[in-house]
Amino acid sequence: MEHDFELLEELTEARGVPGYEDRIREIVRREFDETVDRVRTDAMGNVVGTIEGIGDGNESADGSESDDGSESDDGSESDDGSYSVAVAAHMDEIGFMVKHVTDEGFLQVDALGGFDPRVLRAQRVTVHSDDGDLTGVIGSVPPHTLTEEQREKKDEVEDVYIDVGLDGDAASEQVAVGDLVTLDQTTVEMGELVTGKALDDRVCVFQLLEAARRIEDPDVTIHFAATVQEEVGLRGAQALGVDVDPDLAIALDVTVANDVPQIGDESKQVTEVGEGTAVKLKDSSVITNPKVNRRLRDVAERREIDHQLEVLPAGGTDTAGFQNTHGAKPVGAISIPTRYLHTVTESAHVDDIDAAIDLLVAFLETETGENDYTL
Template sequence: MSFAFDYDLLRELTEARGVSGYEDRVRGLVRRELSETTDHVETDAMGNVVATIEGDADYSVAVAAHMDEIGFMVRHVTEDGFVQVDPLGGFDARVLRAQRVTVHGEEDLTGVIGSVPPHTLTDEQRERNDEVSDLFIDLGRGGEEVSELVSVGDLVTLDQTTTILGDCITGKALDDRVCVFAMIEAARRIEEPDVTIHFAATVQEEVGLRGAHALGVDIDPDLAIALDVTVANDVPQIGKEADAVTELGAGTAIKLKDSSVITSPKVHSRLTSVAETEGIEHQHEVLPAGGTDTAGFQRSNGAKPVGAISIPTRYLHTVTETANADDIAGTIDLLTAFLESETGEHDYTL
């Protein structure tokens, strides 16, 4: 299948490992790519990457997408060599059993999250809700060897490759590497903007929008646009169309609200107008639960106009996150067109 974007880079970004607070491997890729297309690149004390294209106007726009993925930190190693973990980000523990992981100890070690065979489950075990604290990782090694290779504080990531699935792309960490990728693609296309654009790859979004909050103060933009995935529950188990939030293949999503932010009406109206003018297929997103970096910029250094563009994605926070290729391309197109048409003269105040 041919794509209107650099699929190899998207695969590289999504397959890289980088849990909240430890985004080093992803940060290296982002710096490599953005240093080729922007005027200068900086990294702050938290690990946020900010790559800037200088414009002529005394007006700045921040575009943010987060680098971190959900993962774990080792909290205990048993005498028998089983590893217990603490979550970094929001997991549904039901989907974790029998998954393959990588424990980043003295070396990268393949492990599996253990699952008791259904043949031997007690009635109590069948009825109990899974918790991350109940999980254990089996490294296939004895206790003495594991204790030499794994320590409290080591990181654990879910193990999955990225691949093409019909008209879609599926893998781990599309949340939010697919949006980091969209931001990089837009930076490649924009050459001489009227306004200064800060392309921000943020850290620790999955544990509380922490990187974006810091950047809202440090770069203090006049306008902020965040990029993230959003829920696409357009699957048989969801009974009502309204509960689907967005639909794969129906276009990029312009966010109206989530549980952390109500986007600025004049910003999402202009995003919609740009999409209509450019003939970019789009849909509007009302997300009942979940937050994004949008909220990190809205009020961290005084009130700021904010908007958000989302990529509809099925099976969020699993290793099979799935997005439609045309929706990804549309997101890149809308972000690029919006930034190229931003003059600093639009009045977003209410």
């Protein structure tokens, strides 16, 4: 990779399910401290790092920042007439919350986010309790003993039991209802790919942090937002749509790359890894603004950044969270093609990650606030 693999590794291996993104938030705030003009966290846990635009009158003749009242006493952005862009990537990953501990010491859980139950068998997990982290496994009954009925039964998330290696009394003492569970996996480079858990959407949090590091003296104010609770309904972005109230919003997320042998129909691949970053045209939650995605494509073509178009038939992103939360807003999205989404082996091409960062930086560096995105 051209960029900081250790930071990407740290982001993806850290744990943070919807509503409990604390560990990721600490990393984001640490990185923002060195790259943005100010950082704030709201009541939901969204982190916003703001770089003031030099075209907005936020810098005086001697180079010092002027006191223009751009932030109110409660930390929300005030309407000072400056043009602003929000860039959002979500911090949360799919996981579980413990809902019951059986008399035998097995844990039953409620899903936080969308799991394909087929991929949960025989997975190792971490249970995050008040007394510390516990290792557990999602057990799978050996095929030797399955009845025909059990063989034909469809996997369901509610049928998941987690074994923490303790009897009922010990498990009840160490694990409580409401404790969180995340899947275990390390992040490694695999050929030209990076693979691990939670690339959705930590690889785009990485993209956001790298862009904030590279942006200097933008014409417009940029709010880099690491959002919460995307996996359970775009909730953090919806709140920020009101609080930040940007003139333009760009969401960053992974997208489906079904360029694998199991998918024979090329029309169902959506994107291909190694073919560049993706400019989103639609998903099931949003149709992006045609003028915004046209400018994204123009910037990519002028800068010779590899890119492809994304038409995603199912799945939503923070893009929709900003589109009409506080009146109509022009929105666009930059996606990173990723194989095996919502598993612990999510895989993205290093060149696509670099292209996504390059496109975001180029788009923001050339945004003057004078582009007409009205339709």
